[in-house]
Amino acid sequence: MSETYIARSSSIAARALAGEMMIMNSVDSTFFTLNEVATAIWQAADGRTPLSEIVRTRICETFEIDEAKAQADAQQFVAELSGHGILLVSDQPLAQEATR
Amino acid sequence: MSSPSNRSACVEIGGIPISLSTADPVFFSLLQKRYEGFLCDSRPEFELEFDIVEPRSVSDDDVRVTRDGPDWLVARGDFRARLDPSQKKGIVRQNANPFSLDSVLRILHSLLLAERGGFLLHASSGICGGRAFLFSGVSGAGKTTMTRLAPSDITLLTDEISYIRPNELTGTEASGYRAFGTPFAGELAKPGQNTSASIAALFFLEKGPENRIEEIPTAEAVRRLMRNILFFAEDPALTEKLLSTACDFVSRVPIRRLTFYPSSTVWEDVRRFEVSAHV
Numbered sequence: 001m002s003e004t005y006i007a008r009s010s011s012i013a014a015r016a017l018a019g020e021m022m023i024m025n026s027v028d029s030t031f032f033t034l035n036e037v038a039t040a041i042w043q044a045a046d047g048r049t050p051l052s053e054i055v056r057t058r059i060c061e062t063f064e065i066d067e068a069k070a071q072a073d074a075q076q077f078v079a080e081l082s083g084h085g086i087l088l089v090s091d092q093p094l095a096q097e098a099t100r
Numbered sequence: 101m102s103s104p105s106n107r108s109a110c111v112e113i114g115g116i117p118i119s120l121s122t123a124d125p126v127f128f129s130l131l132q133k134r135y136e137g138f139l140c141d142s143r144p145e146f147e148l149e150f151d152i153v154e155p156r157s158v159s160d161d162d163v164r165v166t167r168d169g170p171d172w173l174v175a176r177g178d179f180r181a182r183l184d185p186s187q188k189k190g191i192v193r194q195n196a197n198p199f200s201l202d203s204v205l206r207i208l209h210s211l212l213l214a215e216r217g218g219f220l221l222h223a224s225s226g227i228c229g230g231r232a233f234l235f236s237g238v239s240g241a242g243k244t245t246m247t248r249l250a251p252s253d254i255t256l257l258t259d260e261i262s263y264i265r266p267n268e269l270t271g272t273e274a275s276g277y278r279a280f281g282t283p284f285a286g287e288l289a290k291p292g293q294n295t296s297a298s299i300a301a302l303f304f305l306e307k308g309p310e311n312r313i314e315e316i317p318t319a320e321a322v323r324r325l326m327r328n329i330l331f332f333a334e335d336p337a338l339t340e341k342l343l344s345t346a347c348d349f350v351s352r353v354p355i356r357r358l359t360f361y362p363s364s365t366v367w368e369d370v371r372r373f374e375v376s377a378h379v
Contacts, residue, residue, distance in 0.1 A: 013339040013342070013343040013344075014343075015344065017318060017347055018319045020319040022322055022326070026334055026336045026338070026340075027334050028334075029331055029332070029339075031327060033323055
């Protein structure tokens with residue numbers, strides 16, 4: 001099974017506030033807020049670290065979540081944000097568009 | 101840019117004077133009448149020249165604001181505009197419809213405000229006891245109702261689009277924000293007064309069986325605020341600036357949920373909130 005790599009789009013603005021990540025897409029002005037777990041994935045989206053490793057090291061260990069469920073939830077989350085152009089997804093390492 | 105045959109009027113909203121010029125005498129008198137309370141003799145900070153074309157219906161299409169090099173291109177079904185921020189000039193091609201004119205002006209102000217740490221908000225607003233109160237919410241939440249219920253001593257700033265800028269860095273208002281009156285009228289069909297006041301609070305409205313004012317968690321406040329800000333530009337830098345402004349606004353201005361039963365008693369609760377905020 002191939003790995004999934006994720007990177008943050010450069011067309012977004014993001015701010016951490018009160019434990020949540022606020023994200024606004026400059027292309028269509030859509031606005032999202034991420035919970036703690038989603039924020040951890042978002043912050044680790046450097047384009048080089050496989051999603052499975054992010055989930056294992058940043059999510060399961062920190063939040064004590066079952067790995068199989070966490071991996072499935074992460075895939076769903078990534079698919080949703082990539083659908084809105086907020087995350088870039090590839091089966092190859094990506095150049096990070098923006099560091100926030 | 102303005103040709104010799106053009107006539108121009110300077111319209112100052114939110115402390116930003118903008119010159120509007122056109123060779124069309126009918127359109128010129130329309131804009132003079134529409135912005136009557138906001139005409140000024142100030143030196144304009146931006147100049148818009150209007151090229152009036154054959155009438156077309158006002159469009160429901162989404163407006164698009166994109167960059168073309170240093171210029172802004174603004175497009176909707178009923179108008180096209182090219183704005184040059186470096187020269188502070190723009191050309192607008194539209195029909196003589198006043199709603200198109202309002203839209204162009206609002207978009208220009210939203211761009212100018214974003215750079216200055218301000219924004220336009222879907223909210224009615226009024227001055228009570230020398231301070232401005234803003235009422236925002238989804239369509240039907242009661243923005244216009246709040247202005248209809250306002251007692252006679254309330255100064256109406258707008259029933260539709262609130263104009264918000266950081267306070268000038270003077271005196272005790274240094275860290276807050278200020279709301280300005282606008283000529284952009286909604287259902288009330290009545291322009292706001294050309295005045296301003298420091299903002300006391302922003303209420304997000306919901307109708308209910310009784311009046312109740314409640315705190316909103318910070319993140320939720322930013323979320324609600326962002327959903328109601330008028331912003332059109334497809335530009336990462338301005339988007340970044342706007343999100344930063346929204347977070348700053350939430351940290352400096354009390355934001356509450358106001359559940360209200362549509363009667364004039366709601367303004368008594370607003371007054372009490374103003375008093376308690378100063379105790």
